[in-house]
Amino acid sequence: MSQTVTEFEVHDIRFPTSEQLDGSDAMNPDPDYSAAYLVMRSEDGSEGHGFCFTIGRGNDVTAAAIEALRPYVIGRPAPRTASDLADLHIELTHDSQLRWLGPEKGVMHMAAGAVVNAAWDLAARTAGLPVWEFLASMTPEELVSLVDFRYLTDVLTPDEALAILRAAEPGRAERTARLRRQGYPAYTTSPGWLGYSDEKLVRLAKEAVADGFGQIKLKVGGDLEDDIRRLKLARAAVGPSVRIAVDANQRWDVADAVRWMTALAPYEPHWIEEPTSPDDILGHAAVRAGQPVKVATGEHVANRVVFKQLLQAGAVDFVQIDAARVAGVNENLAILLLAAKYGVPVCPHAGGVGLCELVQHLAMFDYVAVSGSWEDRVIEYVDHLHEHFADPAQIDAGRYVAPRAPGFSARMLPQSMAAHRYPEGPVWQARRTIEEVNS
Amino acid sequence: MSQTVTEFEVHDIRFPTSEQLDGSDAMNPDPDYSAAYLVMRSEDGSEGHGFCFTIGRGNDVTAAAIEALRPYVIGRPAPRTASDLADLHIELTHDSQLRWLGPEKGVMHMAAGAVVNAAWDLAARTAGLPVWEFLASMTPEELVSLVDFRYLTDVLTPDEALAILRAAEPGRAERTARLRRQGYPAYTTSPGWLGYSDEKLVRLAKEAVADGFGQIKLKVGGDLEDDIRRLKLARAAVGPSVRIAVDANQRWDVADAVRWMTALAPYEPHWIEEPTSPDDILGHAAVRAGQPVKVATGEHVANRVVFKQLLQAGAVDFVQIDAARVAGVNENLAILLLAAKYGVPVCPHAGGVGLCELVQHLAMFDYVAVSGSWEDRVIEYVDHLHEHFADPAQIDAGRYVAPRAPGFSARMLPQSMAAHRYPEGPVWQARRTIEEVNS
Known part of the structure; x- marks a missing residue:
């Protein structure tokens, strides 16, 4: 019997990596590596985790975008099969009102990715497999059913995809x-x-x-x-x-x-x-x-x-x-x-x-x-x-x-989540204290 | 003397247009036309208005994205000249951390557009001109200075742009x-x-x-x-x-x-x-x-x-x-x-x-x-x-x-803003009441 997803927690987690210039490049001189982090939880306590990666400012915007997807997840049976994971992906990316915010790009699309990846985490754990093996345990037909071929068919049809997957089987x-x-x-x-x-x-x-x-x-x-x-x-x-x-x-x-x-x-x-x-x-x-x-x-x-x-x-x-x-x-x-x-x-x-x-x-x-x-x-x-x-x-x-x-x-x-919660976690509180002392 | 921008108000405004199927098309069957709406205000009470247009759900995400741009505007001299408007546009779109959320696409980019457009509204009002005339009052050189040519120069250089504008002068x-x-x-x-x-x-x-x-x-x-x-x-x-x-x-x-x-x-x-x-x-x-x-x-x-x-x-x-x-x-x-x-x-x-x-x-x-x-x-x-x-x-x-x-x-x-504020405005309260009665 499938369990229902009953909890959907979104966290704004940031690491002060700019202090060490880790991650510095020609376009991104001072990133604070961050995650808008999602935990979904079903009745039996099973969890799925997913996130958007950002480099600091705006991590809260991404968190708000994940939050906007809560109604698509709460009350839904916890995803387990290829079919469940295909349905969720299509619902999140085809919702006409949310799609307007991209379409299929930027903050709203990344947020859909966080939810989809959390669902895969949950489903793979339920199957007792790491995601790579969970995917590799699916038939070519199941894998093809996971893909949204909209806007791809001039280059790749479901039949061609099936042929590629069958050749590798x-x-x-x-x-x-x-x-x-x-x-x-x-x-x-x-x-x-x-x-x-x-x-x-x-x-x-x-x-x-x-x-x-x-x-x-x-x-x-x-x-x-x-x-x-x-x-x-x-x-x-x-x-x-x-x-x-x-x-x-x-x-x-x-x-x-x-x-x-x-x-x-x-x-x-x-x-x-x-x-x-x-x-x-x-x-x-x-x-x-x-x-x-x-x-x-x-x-x-x-x-x-x-x-x-x-x-x-x-x-x-x-x-x-x-x-x-x-x-x-x-x-x-x-x-x-x-x-x-x-x-x-x-x-x-x-x-x-x-x-x-x-x-x-x-x-x-x-x-x-x-x-x-x-x-x-x-x-x-x-x-x-x-x-x-x-x-x-x-x-x-x-x-x-x-x-x-x-x-x-x-x-x-x-x-780690507790320490790096933004802006209230102790790592960020300490940083502000140091800035105040130095200023 | 330039006034400082001291207020930055963001409003979630939605119109229940889906009731009449106004705006219905093959991809968007039931849009509720909405605006994440910004009012910036300077010390002397001058205002600039701008917004992101959305079709309902997710308007709050767009509002959060505009909100994330508040620090770039508050305390800044109210924009008046081509140079002010060029600087603001570059700051908003080149901020490396926010840029990561696009880059230059989706929610964060639309939010930058709302702020830029509000600044134009304010500047044109200060000049006493509608925006089309305010723009048309600028020299070709000023207009060229407004454009970010990054990623365009293989097709359009500043010199070519200048030639186009001079030819029309x-x-x-x-x-x-x-x-x-x-x-x-x-x-x-x-x-x-x-x-x-x-x-x-x-x-x-x-x-x-x-x-x-x-x-x-x-x-x-x-x-x-x-x-x-x-x-x-x-x-x-x-x-x-x-x-x-x-x-x-x-x-x-x-x-x-x-x-x-x-x-x-x-x-x-x-x-x-x-x-x-x-x-x-x-x-x-x-x-x-x-x-x-x-x-x-x-x-x-x-x-x-x-x-x-x-x-x-x-x-x-x-x-x-x-x-x-x-x-x-x-x-x-x-x-x-x-x-x-x-x-x-x-x-x-x-x-x-x-x-x-x-x-x-x-x-x-x-x-x-x-x-x-x-x-x-x-x-x-x-x-x-x-x-x-x-x-x-x-x-x-x-x-x-x-x-x-x-x-x-x-x-x-x-x-209109007061009536259509989401979710607390009277239009939306009334709609919920009707839904409750019907259910």
Whole structure:
């Protein structure tokens, strides 16, 4: 018998990461990594957790958007099956009045993603499986039923999606076993924040290689001479065989990106990430055509319709899904299928608060049941804030260890939530006291 | 001496329009036209009003987003000059933490638009001019300084924008005089809502012609046979020389749009509006190439970067700006310049609550100082809810009368705001009482 969802709690949680310049890049100089965090709870006490990731101010707006979705969840049977999860996703994203606020983009869409992901957490726990395995336990038909094909059918029909999933079906068991043994390839961004000194960059780059990572990433786009110096330093630190990706965080117009990357190309960056606006499909295509470095984007791409066009236009070499920007697992499944259709590798964005925890499940599911490959694929890893989670992402020798605990791995510890509640939590009270003393 | 802004009031105002099926279309069956409404006030009592338009649920989320912008306005000198208005626009849209919530799209971006538009209302009133004339009183250099060219320079540089504005400068006075005499061409959507009976459609279509409109619009996309019948009825009602546009409100995938419009083409619709997702640039281009009817879109286009690409891709025949979806006057100025560069007519979206009032200023300014033409251009007019405004849009013989009152024309009457406040206003209290009695 299905239990009814009776509680829906929304929390504004913020971490004062700007103090250390962790996460600093050319567009985001002082982020305070934050989560508008949802706990849904059913009659029997089962919980589903989900969240929107933000970088500080406006986290309250995102919390208000999640709050606006309460009526769609309270009184509903706790989601358990593919069909339940498909229905919830469609209800949240097709509500005409809420859809007006996007459509399918920005705050309201991210909030739908938080609710959808919380429902997946709850359903996977009820099934006793981590989300990646829960997904990989579904038939191709069930998986196709989870996807909203609206605006996709010129490029991907349900039948084509089914064919992709069926083609990957025979190898599922073998890849699951290999994933459990070997883990999934990762790269680390920890050395490369723009606010870090050269010394810190070199030290962390060397540590990354010692830790077994085959790829690191540097933030660029502040100053070209600085970027060249930092890229040289990093190359000297990691040696010739470790890949170095660079990330401009949307800093450039098309011509800037072409000029800058032409100048950085001799130092062999593996990809240039977010060279320009995430909305600029034709701009990304022009950047890709105009200079020799491969192009990656996706963490700020609003929805499956924009990803569809990035692939149609041949604008990207790597698709960087984000677990908490689009409308949750269901829309990310659509994006994985689109990427598989085009044979473009998915290299998820992570970092922030809890994004590593969530997105590892999607990449692992992609490996087991969609693309069937981890060739040229890596999940971003940033070694920040994992201590606040009950089932933190685990890295071993530069690879994500396949989660075994049921659910979506992103449950924040109660004591971490209590400490970082904004504005009343003790961490923020103390910060205000220090500011008052200093002023 | 500049006055400081000391008050920033945000109101959740909703009209129960779903009761009459006013505004019903294939995607939005039961909208309650709403405004998250901002009043900013300076020390001397000067006010600036602005708002986000929504269709009901979620209006509170938009209000929360406007509220999040309070710190950028309170304590600031009341904006008066192009330079003040440029600075405010950049601060609101470049704040890295808030930008994360879009970037430049959805709830947070619409909220920035409400604040920017309120600032324009205040500044134009201080100057004693309606916004269209206030804009048209600025030099080409001042106008260029208002635009954020980030992500546009591959298509439009500041120098090119300046050249467009300078080319239009000599005719400004003559066109201003003609605009005052003749008004700006309008079309009406009032006959065409999908929830209206055939009888009501025919009656209102005839009234539109009698009222002097040269174009009407019908909502389509629910059922093809119904659409053919309604288009035939409308054509019989208005005669051969009045244009009939049709609007699918994003209902279709690309192939549906091509099939449906191929079937409707014999009845000579003037344009097909929003055939598919507003994010689908390549989809619009495919629809335009795949069937004979001209393509219009824009009311849900998130920002100037997407408009840029719609023009680059040759995806649209008409650009439909919306006064309250993008980041206010400044971003709409960028879009007017992009359209002028491509020679594509701008036919603004209006209706809703107060959108006619706002957007007429932008179209009139475009005529006077940007494109310099009203050839093939029409502003949408919907005869709803104007009674709630102090300076309602005026239509005379199918044309918008050029506003003479200072400001942006969108000040809601205090008694209308009091009556429609959600959820506590008397209109909503009465509605709940009726629902309780009926249940």
